[in-house]
Amino acid sequence: METLFRACHPDLSAASWAIRFAASQDNVMLVLSGMSDLEQVRDNLSCMEHFTPFTQEEYSLVQKAADLINSSITIPCTGCAYCIHNCPETIPIPKYFTLYNADMRELSTKAWTAQTMLYSHFSEQSGKASDCIGCGQCEKMCPQHLPIREWLKKVAARFEGTL
Numbered sequence: 001m002e003t004l005f006r007a008c009h010p011d012l013s014a015a016s017w018a019i020r021f022a023a024s025q026d027n028v029m030l031v032l033s034g035m036s037d038l039e040q041v042r043d044n045l046s047c048m049e050h051f052t053p054f055t056q057e058e059y060s061l062v063q064k065a066a067d068l069i070n071s072s073i074t075i076p077c078t079g080c081a082y083c084i085h086n087c088p089e090t091i092p093i094p095k096y097f098t099l100y101n102a103d104m105r106e107l108s109t110k111a112w113t114a115q116t117m118l119y120s121h122f123s124e125q126s127g128k129a130s131d132c133i134g135c136g137q138c139e140k141m142c143p144q145h146l147p148i149r150e151w152l153k154k155v156a157a158r159f160e161g162t163l
Ligand code: SF4
Pocket: 086, 087, 088, 089, 090, 091, 093, 131, 132, 133, 134, 135, 136, 137, 138, 139, 148, 149, 152
């Protein structure tokens, strides 16, 4: 992904694209950026000191990158975890969806993935995907309106081989 951005501006870091994107939005007065070393502080300062807003070409490139990322995600779960609070079966829904997405992504290039092993580990400590009783509490809370119960069936089929 970074090569896309480097091809356009070889001298700019990937992080600088993020900060400039946020700062280019109408009505944005302040952009907060997490930094963990001096190099990152310098990098942020360098692109904000003489700030130039995004061009149309740069917006298009970011859209292309977003499309590429989205096309590699099977379940569009954001990991917000709103869904897990009322689950009577204590199923760690976003954790399982993350494993499933990683599994689908890796299966396109590998014959074996570690996700089933990780799933076994997690499901020993909380509810399994196949424990879902279909009450629908989780779906009422999901801001992405995901058909969680249907996806959990696929998770169970993939990692438990039971459904
Ligand atoms: S539908 Fe399944 S996953 Fe959702 S809250 Fe009910 S038991 Fe939990």
